[in-house]
Amino acid sequence: MDRWALIDAHFQDETLVTQQIDSYNQFVNETIPEIIEENKVIDPEVGDFKIELKGIHIEKPTTTEIDGSVRRLYPMEARIRDRNYMASVYLDMVAIRKGVELQRARMRIGEIPVMLKSDLCWLKGLSSKELVELGEDPLDFGGYFIINGKEKVLVAFDEAAPNKVFVSKExxxxxxxxxxxxxxxxxxxxxxxxxxxxDGIWIAQFPLAPRNLKWIILLRALGFTDDQEILDAFLGEKEVLNDALLNLEASAIKTEEEAIDYIGKFVAPGQIKDYRLRRAQEVIDNYLLPHIGTSPEDRKAKGYFLIRMAERTSEAAYGLRPFDDKDHLANKRVELSGKLMELLFRFAFRALVKDIRFQVERALARRKKLRLNTVVRPNAFTEAIMYGMSTGTWPNRRTGVAQNMNRLNFIAPIYMLRRVNSPLSKRRKNFEAREVHGTHFGRFCPLQTPEGVSAGLIKYLALMAKVTTASDAEKIDRLLKKLGVKPVVG
Known part of the structure; x- marks a missing residue:
């Protein structure tokens, strides 16, 4: 079999940076509308005033000249004139006060960087001749940004898979x-x-929770007051059931209210009982397993999830299942440009909402008429985006995310776009994390890594390796229900 013919066929449809462009396109076409839908009402909570978001529109990069004319901005011009290759973002907003619609308009909230050869780029779909006419290299793959005339690359990171349980030994x-x-x-x-x-006792920990919180008390607070209901939720291993019975006998708290008040005495010490109960419920809803949900209706599902976590610890302790391998690639996720831009967009959008609330409060204090063009300032959004892209410092305190692209030769840009960094500290030994894992075969190059403190923490994708984009969880959920899988709750 001619292996090179297979490789040539692969690269007829794929490039070495396809995963970066696909990830960015998913961010623009799917993730941004989802973020807007999650925050479709901006409520400053003053003056009975709110802003409803009805839709989003993103234009391709343009530039405004001194005479006021607007025209297309191409990448080469952005490089030469030290400009930002960015797209304007518009939101359809409705200003409402005391239930009465005051104004409806499409407002510009700021700009986002545009990745070359993505859906928002003018170069997408152009022929080699058209690219040459625009001053571009027909062999350039794209996948990078242009900020202040400099080409920037978002370096991918490999993280522990979110929303996945890992069982380990400490x-x-x-x-x-x-x-x-x-x-x-x-x-x-x-x-x-x-x-x-x-001794077989399970201890639960989550943000803002009291220390050494017994697992059974947290389960009671989630509405599991029937001991038989708890036992029926386990799969039936004798050793695990023995641990479950031991935990049921380990606490004198039997009712939901007692359990919530027990947590409330730690999260709201010295307060009256009603406030303690309300505060404890807020902490449970918002900080305990938020990926399942943040409403009171999701508490049962969280309880079943905690039962499964406790069950897995006992199975591992009794040797019924092996401990999880954190370095296995099935337990890792590579954060590409789309995911990184999502974090930056959410941070910038939060800054915009905060600024809108401030502008509304100031307008009401000065008794001015509330209008969208006075309370929506695009600078707040754009400044937050530009800070991350210019400095490389991301909202999650990660540094070195956005880096200047190396143009030393043709291979150097591809080298950077297929680089995967580890979030682990370079100063620590982390012997296992630095070693070549068996699951790296065909996915990461086993040889290419820097010398010194970064050895094994900076990796590079193999020649034909491709990172897939995220899938819609709701589609998978609908498919499972269609195949007859019944939900545990509801």
Missing amino acids: NRSNVSAVAVIHSTRGMYRGKTRVERRN
């Missing part, structure tokens, strides 16, 4: 196994832990 004498999940919803990423002590 170097603590009183803990036999720990189940950890990084629950992610929007920009929020919180860690939830269930650890099994050597």
Whole structure:
């Protein structure tokens, strides 16, 4: 078999940076509308005034000359004139005060960087002759940005898979196994832990929760007051059921209100009971496994999830299942440009909402008429975007995300666009994380990595490796229901 013929056929439809462009296109076409839908009402909570978002429109890059004329902005002109190759973002807004519509308009909220050869780029779909006429290299793959005339690359990162349970063994004498999940919803990423002590007691931990919170107390707070209901949720291993019975007997708290008040005494100490209950419920809804949901109706589902986490710790402790391998690629996700831009967009949009609230409060204090063009300032959004793209510092405190692209030779840009960094500290040894894993075969180059402190933490995709974009979870959920899978709750 002619292997080179197979490789040539592969690259007829794919390029070495296709995954970066596909990820960015998904961000523009799917993720941005989802973010707007999540925040479709901007409520400053003053003066009975609110703004409803009805739609989004993103234009391709343009430039405005001194005489006021607007025309297309092409990448080569952005390079020569030290301009930003960015697209204007417009939102259809409706201003409402006391239930009465004041104004409806399409407002410009700012700009986002445009990736070359993406759906927003003027170069997409052009022939080699047309690219040469525009001053572009026909062999250039795209996949990068132009900020202040400089070509910028968003370097990919490999992270532990979000919303996935990992069971591991810790170097603590009183803990036999720990189940950890990084629950992610929007920009929020919180860690939830269930650890099994050597005496069989399960301890739960999540943000703002009291220390050494017994798993059974948290389960009671989620509405599991019937012991038989809890036991029926386990799969039936004798050793695991013994641990479950031990935990049921470990706490005198039996009702939901008692459990919520127990948590409330830690999250709202010294407050009256009604406030303690309300505050504890807010903490449970918003900080415990937020990827499942943040409403009271999701508490049962969270309880079943915690049961499964506890079950896995006991299975690992009794040798019924192996501990998870954190370095296995099935337990990792590569964050490409689309995911990185999503984090930056959410941060910038939050800055915009904060600025709108400030402008509304100031207008009401000065008794001015509330109009969209006075409370919506595009600078707040664009400045947050430009800070990340210019400095390379991202909202999650990660540095070196946006880097100047190396044009030393033809290979150098591809080299950077297929680079994958690890978020682990370079100062720590992390021997296992630096080693070549068996799942790297065919996905990462086993040889190419820098020398010194970065050895093994900076990797490069193999020649024919491709990173897929995220799938719609709702489509998978509908497919499972169609195949007859019944939900545990509801």
